[in-house]
Amino acid sequence: MDFHLTEDRRMLSDTLNRYLGDQYGLEHRNSVAYEAPYYDSVKWQELAELGVFAALATEKDGGFGGAGGDISVVFEALGKALVCEPVLPVLMASRLLSAAGKDQSGLLDGSIKYGFALSEPDAPYDISDITTSADAFHKVTGRKSAVYGAHLADRILVAARREGQINLYEVMKTDAEIISYGMIDGGGAGEVLLDKSSADLILQNAAAAVKDAMNAGVVALCSEAIGAMETAYEMTVDYLKQRKQFGRTIGSFQVLQHRAVDMLTEIEQARSITIKAAAELGGPDASRFAAMAKNMIGRAGRQIAEEAIQLHGGIAMTWEYGVSHYAKRIIMIDHQLGDTDYHLARIMSDLSASQVDKGSV
């Protein structure tokens, strides 16, 4: 048992945090995050040069990481700085291209941007609900919803149904209709409309690969949430020490103290389950622990975001003050790759399956 970061990961974490601390202030972030194209091409290239993308891929695929712990380190730092560039699709595309045995050098050096089109209006989280389909000539038809990074993507990886199974197709942006928009928590996405769109079939029977990419994505989102939650918590505790009302700092009121402590406790628990999910990634129980982590992150996230606002008071309701942007990101993470209830249902069905029917008492 060892809870230290490995030397390599500590260096990656230090480098990335230092870069983001120096170069990625909240003011800059907000100037980029809410206006098309919802990202900064210079920062994107710098992230690639720092090795952030390569850290998400295994050596076999041309990277130098790709394990749960690497993903955690990167996304926690991104969450701390509220990075709005779409790094999540890089991670998920890397897992999928790897499973398909495709070259991903363009992905990892930042020159080719991918989107991963998974969700549909009636299939937000579960791949078994997917209705987008492909024909024998690899023409893909369907609507993909809230595809993160689709507004920038050169290529879209599409999970589509063909003869009852899920296959993975690669669609050039010119072969799809993409309706881009900015998101409420910053950054961009798009609706991807496919109407007998030309595609390359890159992986048949891709359910396991998609599940793995989703598990990795969940570890990433949970880690991002940890970074954002810790920052929101620290800002809250600082504010409790500064703000005076009734002639004293509001942090001297026990009712606020205890609520701040409860934030800390929830973040520690959320961090623990995220560590566990990261450790299990790629193993037989990856989906189960990813589900546990995403459920807890959803619950803790809502508490941290809402309490950060409430303990601050009116100031946190303003666009100007940073906590509001952290709160939005933390809350909206629950809308990506399965929400609190979706993942709870997975644990509930595990419960049911864990007990053989013993008849009546």
Add this chain to the structure above:
Amino acid sequence: MDLNFTSEEREFQNEVRSFLSGNLPEYIAAAVRANHGLTKDMMDKWHTILNKRGWLATVWPKEFGGPGWSPVQKYIFEEECCRAYAPRIVPFGTNMLGPVLQKFGSRAQRDEYLPRILSGEDWWCQGYSEPGAGSDLASLKTRAVLEGDEYVVNGQKTWTTLGQHANKIFCLVRTSTEGKPQEGISFLLVDLNTLGIEMRPIRLIEGGYEVNEVFFTNVRVPAKNLVGQENKGWTIAKYLLSHERTGIAGVGFSMQALEEVKAISAMIKRGAKRLIDDPLFAARLALIEIDLEAMKITNLRMLFRAQEQGAPGPETSILKIKGSVINQELKDLARRALGPLASPFPGHVNDGNLLFGPPDTAFNAACYFNNRKTSIFGGSNEIQRNILVKTILEL
């Protein structure tokens, strides 16, 4: 980052497992499984078995007769004991007074008392709380006045757990009313057979007897029974409480409780459907399972930190808060799962079996009520929050 036990630790785990399967008497495990109160004989028996193996005083360093385990080994031992339904070690001598004497006691006190803790000759109990000093422990009023080479003690202690079995009590007493309340407290060892001591049982919410009130009327205690210096008892008290908090997460107990709720809710039916397949119940249970899974890692992270820093930090308060609430939630589900079958008063039931319910569930409701204590004792969860506010948030 590596969440797995080392091969040495796994080997140790196997050693503990095989010891437990070979040495834990089935009738004791059965009583634990049924949430039955244990008799003094059962507790003594288990104490003796552990001592014989050298695994009784797990928190003691080797030089005093402990096994010299790492925090991780202690964790493994506790978890395996829970899994096997071994009783919890009565902590007052081994886990509380032992470490105090090792750090603050005189040579003579160590030589006299430590061996007797191990042998079971002395059964210690705790004289901390008073009717007017619960969470505000420093306001305690039990007086000890030095007369010659004896202290004369007058006052009242309460919540003295298992005092009915004890022959000795360690007490916090007031030896000075000068200065801050914390500055006039001393740590005193008292023989319960001394004239002027009366122990009265307190009947608890579920009907059981596990705590007592202790009354002191002109009780004469040899001055040599003072531990450390006079008026410096508060430091000792805090040291003891920090030891009390390690292992306070009760992860092993909650893991066992979770398995029980799963098993019960697979047996209990609502119509044709198993309760475990009822979405409302399953959702509640799944939420706790997730919380507990996180708690396991939180516990290991803090053990790891304690191992690195040599002592548990204030973060252990997080374990107390979360651990107690998770345990209480599980006991709540175990009670609710039974529905009307939870109704009989266990005082009227002879063993753990209800007439119509699943095995070992007769005490589920009683256990729920009894476990409301876990968020109160050892420093209530609100006091734990105050500790975190001061030490980590620095508000």
